[in-house]
Amino acid sequence: MKLITLTTDYGEKDPFAGAVKGAIYSELEDVRIVDISHSVSPFHLMEAAYIIQNAYQNFPKGSIHVIGVDSELTPETNHIAVKLDGHYFICANNGIISLLTKDIVPEEKVEINIHDRTLTNFTVLDVFVKTACHIARGGTLGVIGKNIDNIRQLTGIAPVINTARNQISGNVIYIDNYGNVVSNITKKLFDEVGKGRSFKLEARGADITKIYKQYSDAINFDIEKSKREEEGKKLAVFNSGGYIELAIYKSNPSTVGSAASLFGLNYRDTVMINFTDK
Structure with missing residues (x-):
């Protein structure tokens, strides 16, 4: 059984986190969903990176991690799926992957290009869910995106x-x-x-x-x-x-x-x- 984790800044009051889980189960019943956190401060990439960095390594290799923080598709920010350290990460290309680790080179990275097959403007509900379920079924990244050479880099705060x-x-x-x-x-x-x-x-x-x-x-x-x-x-x-x-x-x-x-x-x-x- 494949495992999908969720990390978002949605909080616990609104329906968004529950809606994402429902959409995953509607796509793929034989899956396990784990909440890492829905209490990330709004749009706070450094905070999200710290939480994910200290959680993902405890999950089995092949786990799929959906990051719904600052995830809106814009002319300046596309969506990516990255295989890193044996795990899959689905997120906006906003620099958060560069904050997770500076010592591990991604094994594969693609720009997601299935937006024309989605119905709403709720990115995580549509694009990220379909991407996560595709990977969970054993699908390759090349089917849902095109290979890219670089992802956005953020330096964060260094001592x-x-x-x-x-x-x-x-x-x-x-x-x-x-x-x-x-x-x-x-x-x-x-x-x-x-x-x-x-x-x-x-x-x-x-x-x-x-x-x-x-x-x-x-x-x-x-x-x-x-x-x-x-x-x-x-x-x-x-x-x-x-x-x-x-x-x-x-x-x-x-x-x-x-x-x-x-x-x-x-x-x-x-x-x-x-x-x-x-």
């Missing part, structure tokens, strides 16, 4: 290392449902530049000198619960995607606050790490 190699200047790239703040500084980069040196991480209201492997590592469970610093403790972790993330232990954005609200951090804000030899 900057100073010439003395004792400072990394990064940025906030994602804020999750808990209000945790994800930077674009990876553990790999941190280790390469830091080389085990002491450091201080600064990001507005955050001032941190230790990064944990998991949230609970920040809590000393040897201390009696009533006396230990627990809920509300500020911390940094290397998250499951390998990025440095700022968090408040057991935060709740709607009650006690979160890293985003308590540190005053938003998308693109600076996250600075300074290393010292002392």
